[in-house]
Amino acid sequence: MICPRCGLWNPQHNATCESCGEPLRAATPAADNQPIAPLSGAAAISAAFPAGLPGMAAPPASEPDIVQTAPSQPRVRVDEPSLYAPVLGPVDRESFFAAQRRHRRATWRLTAGSAVAAIITGVPLSLIVTPVFFAIILILTRLLHIVVPVPDIIWDAYRDTGLVLVDVVESLDDPATSGVGEGDISRVPPSLFLKAAAIWLLPGILLMLAIWPVLIRLFRHGGVGGVLLSLGARPPVMTDLEERQLVNVIEEIAIAAGLPPPRVMLLDSGVANAAAVGSSPEDATIVVSRALLDDLDRDETQGVLGHLVASIGNGDLRAAMSIVAIFQTFGFASALVKAPISGQARTTVRRMLGYIFNPRKPHERAEEARVISGMLTTGIWDTNEDDFDWVNDEGQAVTEQPGPSVRWLMYFPLLLIIVFVATIVLEFPDALRQLSLFGVVALAGWIVWHQRRYVVYAVHQGARWARFMVMLPYYMGAMMPQFMLMILTGFVLEPMLAFLWRTRRYLADATAVQLTRQPDGLARGLAGLVERGGMIPGGKWAGPLFVVGPAAATARTVQAVHERHRQHLDEARKTADPTATAAGEHGFRDEARAYIEAQRKMAADAQELQRTEGKPVEPSLIALASAHAEASGATQHSGFTASGDSGVVSFHPPLAKRMKKLRRLGATVAEMNITDQPRIQVRDDIKVNPFIRFLLAPLIYGLLLIAGILMVVVLALMGALALGACAILMAVVYGLFTLIAPS
Amino acid sequence: MWIAIAVGVVILVIAILLIVVYNGLVGKRNQVRNAWGQIDVQLNRRHDLIPNLVNAVKGYMTHEQGILERVTEARSQAIAAGANVQQRAEAENQLTGALRSVFAVAENYPQLRANENMLALQEELSSTENRIAFARQHYNDSVMEYNTARETIPAVFVAGMLGFAQEPLFTLDAAAPERPVPQVAF
Numbered sequence: 055m056i057c058p059r060c061g062l063w064n065p066q067h068n069a070t071c072e073s074c075g076e077p078l079r080a081a082t083p084a085a086d087n088q089p090i091a092p093l094s095g096a097a098a099i100s101a102a103f104p105a106g107l108p109g110m111a112a113p114p115a116s117e118p119d120i121v122q123t124a125p126s127q128p129r130v131r132v133d134e135p136s137l138y139a140p141v142l143g144p145v146d147r148e149s150f151f152a153a154q155r156r157h158r159r160a161t162w163r164l165t166a167g168s169a170v171a172a173i174i175t176g177v178p179l180s181l182i183v184t185p186v187f188f189a190i191i192l193i194l195t196r197l198l199h200i201v202v203p204v205p206d207i208i209w210d211a212y213r214d215t216g217l218v219l220v221d222v223v224e225s226l227d228d229p230a231t232s233g234v235g236e237g238d239i240s241r242v243p244p245s246l247f248l249k250a251a252a253i254w255l256l257p258g259i260l261l262m263l264a265i266w267p268v269l270i271r272l273f274r275h276g277g278v279g280g281v282l283l284s285l286g287a288r289p290p291v292m293t294d295l296e297e298r299q300l301v302n303v304i305e306e307i308a309i310a311a312g313l314p315p316p317r318v319m320l321l322d323s324g325v326a327n328a329a330a331v332g333s334s335p336e337d338a339t340i341v342v343s344r345a346l347l348d349d350l351d352r353d354e355t356q357g358v359l360g361h362l363v364a365s366i367g368n369g370d371l372r373a374a375m376s377i378v379a380i381f382q383t384f385g386f387a388s389a390l391v392k393a394p395i396s397g398q399a400r401t402t403v404r405r406m407l408g409y410i411f412n413p414r415k416p417h418e419r420a421e422e423a424r425v426i427s428g429m430l431t432t433g434i435w436d437t438n439e440d441d442f443d444w445v446n447d448e449g450q451a452v453t454e455q456p457g458p459s460v461r462w463l464m465y466f467p468l469l470l471i472i473v474f475v476a477t478i479v480l481e482f483p484d485a486l487r488q489l490s491l492f493g494v495v496a497l498a499g500w501i502v503w504h505q506r507r508y509v510v511y512a513v514h515q516g517a518r519w520a521r522f523m524v525m526l527p528y529y530m531g532a533m534m535p536q537f538m539l540m541i542l543t544g545f546v547l548e549p550m551l552a553f554l555w556r557t558r559r560y561l562a563d564a565t566a567v568q569l570t571r572q573p574d575g576l577a578r579g580l581a582g583l584v585e586r587g588g589m590i591p592g593g594k595w596a597g598p599l600f601v602v603g604p605a606a607a608t609a610r611t612v613q614a615v616h617e618r619h620r621q622h623l624d625e626a627r628k629t630a631d632p633t634a635t636a637a638g639e640h641g642f643r644d645e646a647r648a649y650i651e652a653q654r655k656m657a658a659d660a661q662e663l664q665r666t667e668g669k670p671v672e673p674s675l676i677a678l679a680s681a682h683a684e685a686s687g688a689t690q691h692s693g694f695t696a697s698g699d700s701g702v703v704s705f706h707p708p709l710a711k712r713m714k715k716l717r718r719l720g721a722t723v724a725e726m727n728i729t730d731q732p733r734i735q736v737r738d739d740i741k742v743n744p745f746i747r748f749l750l751a752p753l754i755y756g757l758l759l760i761a762g763i764l765m766v767v768v769l770a771l772m773g774a775l776a777l778g779a780c781a782i783l784m785a786v787v788y789g790l791f792t793l794i795a796p797s
Numbered sequence: 798m799w800i801a802i803a804v805g806v807v808i809l810v811i812a813i814l815l816i817v818v819y820n821g822l823v824g825k826r827n828q829v830r831n832a833w834g835q836i837d838v839q840l841n842r843r844h845d846l847i848p849n850l851v852n853a854v855k856g857y858m859t860h861e862q863g864i865l866e867r868v869t870e871a872r873s874q875a876i877a878a879g880a881n882v883q884q885r886a887e888a889e890n891q892l893t894g895a896l897r898s899v900f901a902v903a904e905n906y907p908q909l910r911a912n913e914n915m916l917a918l919q920e921e922l923s924s925t926e927n928r929i930a931f932a933r934q935h936y937n938d939s940v941m942e943y944n945t946a947r948e949t950i951p952a953v954f955v956a957g958m959l960g961f962a963q964e965p966l967f968t969l970d971a972a973a974p975e976r977p978v979p980q981v982a983f
Contacts, residue, residue: 302924310931
């Protein structure tokens, strides 16, 4: 290719001229000889709408000035599309007031959807809460009975409630409905069905609905995102011009929003991002990383901070607190359910009670609130019932000892009984029988003596065994709801809340445009943060409160890593087979060698990064580089764990969608090639034959469909099991109660 | 009997609706008044900053005492105008112009441009200009919200009766004499 500037011939693959550095472009017949004149506004419109704008008469031909202005423009070469090149506005322009109304309506719809999702997620836990609730009510009524005699009708109602399963089972065999689906569930009368459902579901759901506002109030103290302030946030230095400017910008927008100016805190982080934390518009703090000030200009900063102030004004802090409290409610209910079988859950409940009833100093209280809310939220995913863990690895210290294990003592009562029965059956003389029994006891004594160092442990172990046996039915009953809770939280509740939160982000974007009247500033700021900012290390738990998601940095890193891997691969391919011109044209062995070489270089890169960690290096880059070495794994996790929010649906809307909405509000940023959605295609250079793809598609989608159906079936089975466990527990509770306190 | 209950329910619903509408309008009207007050707060903030500015540049700009005098004069005129909207607006406009020329002239003094105090002052003053603009914008947004609420169903039927008058928007000819001065206490 011939350089347009110095006329030197360059090899085809060169991006820039070897002599003068002028960028070279692939030759196209139109562009090579004739520089393209930029379209003037009128010409651009007539190019986009050859028949004239819709609803506008075609320009009269007698006006030559439109045509003549174009050649008089200086002929400028159109280069690579610039990142922020102005474009024609979209056809579907929308005022920011209309956009806000639209997003607000969407917010209401999604709030309703989230409420339904929350109730569905609460169903499995309710099933296990109900028997406990029932037991408490029974005991309380019995105590009341001592003071004031309770009428029989109430006891009958309790009996009906406790034995509703029996009624359901009996109605299956009811002769009155014989012929209608023998033994089928359809024989259960609907009224009884409704009654059973109400008895099994309502108490738990009502209990959780009662806990939820209490938890919002309880943790309102620190608001949401208090964790960010513990990362070393400091007040701005007013003598530093940039920080003073930041405070000014925030106060200016607060005036535009009619809000009290929020507090400003700075994080000395090398990653540019910002977040709004707190509990209400009156008690809000905007946390800004110092890097944001260096990375964005004043307009961009104003746009980004406008988003945060708008978010505060729209009540996002309260919404965030409600969302967090939903997870906390499930965590607390789950901890209550698990308390009899899990020490971890007991600790959570104990600290929770301590937090409620123990007066503390404010800062201690805030710290404790942070710890507890973390325990509650992570408790949902915790199936580690540590009371039962020892069953799997019991008494290693004892079994490793030489000689008989203390564990044998467990079987001695049984041995004693067997020996006793045997002596009677075999008609042993009394003396011999006593001797045999004494022998058994002596054997036990010998073991105890031999393992006397572990006797305390053995007693402890015995107590645990006893507890295990007593709690086993409860364990079985509580496990199913626990698993269902995890699945429903991960696949129903959290995605729903994520979509709600995303809509609130769009709403805040539209409000920010109203406040700053500068859609461009916000658009450029967001793009800049996605491009250069990212997740502030340590801020993962407050991720949704940031302007751009933690996904941004990860996606950027993934892309960078992928890019570097591709470079290495191309180099390695060239060395492996110098004659190959394009990818895929050389032998399998060379390709494999190239891959190995590229991976080796990636590992070297990772080590190099680790060595030079003095300068700001993406902390995840090293991990990702080594992950990329196992290239097959990367594709499987690209849409999932790489999102950083680590949920199925990220809480942050994709940048492309935000940009699209901002363009509708008048932003003139062009389509950008920045993305926050990681796309790894490890072997994207291999083309799949469209015909084969066409054949494979039904197979793949069929498999996906089957997987989905299977998951629903598994959920239904788990639900049925949980239902059964609940019904049996209810009957057991009632039975135990009648045994202890017959009335 | 049933008719009486139905009538009672209808009256109750109307009463509740009325209360909601009335409270909503009061809230929005107070927001408008507060927004109006906010403009004054920001104008005063500018007045407070001007002596600092004059002191900072006085030593350097010995040849442009005229400009500084214009600034000081416009400021004292604006303060003297008080609640007289027309005079006040004229004085504030003069002040804006005078400040601009101060910073334009200051560009010719390299020492002044590098002076940290001057930079900070410049930032404060441009921030104040932004605040004034934003305060006006917020006032207009609030007025629009209030007027829209007032003129749409159901408030439109009762707004007049309850004494909710239309609020004027802040326009460039705000100094026009026919503009009613809002009765605001701040």
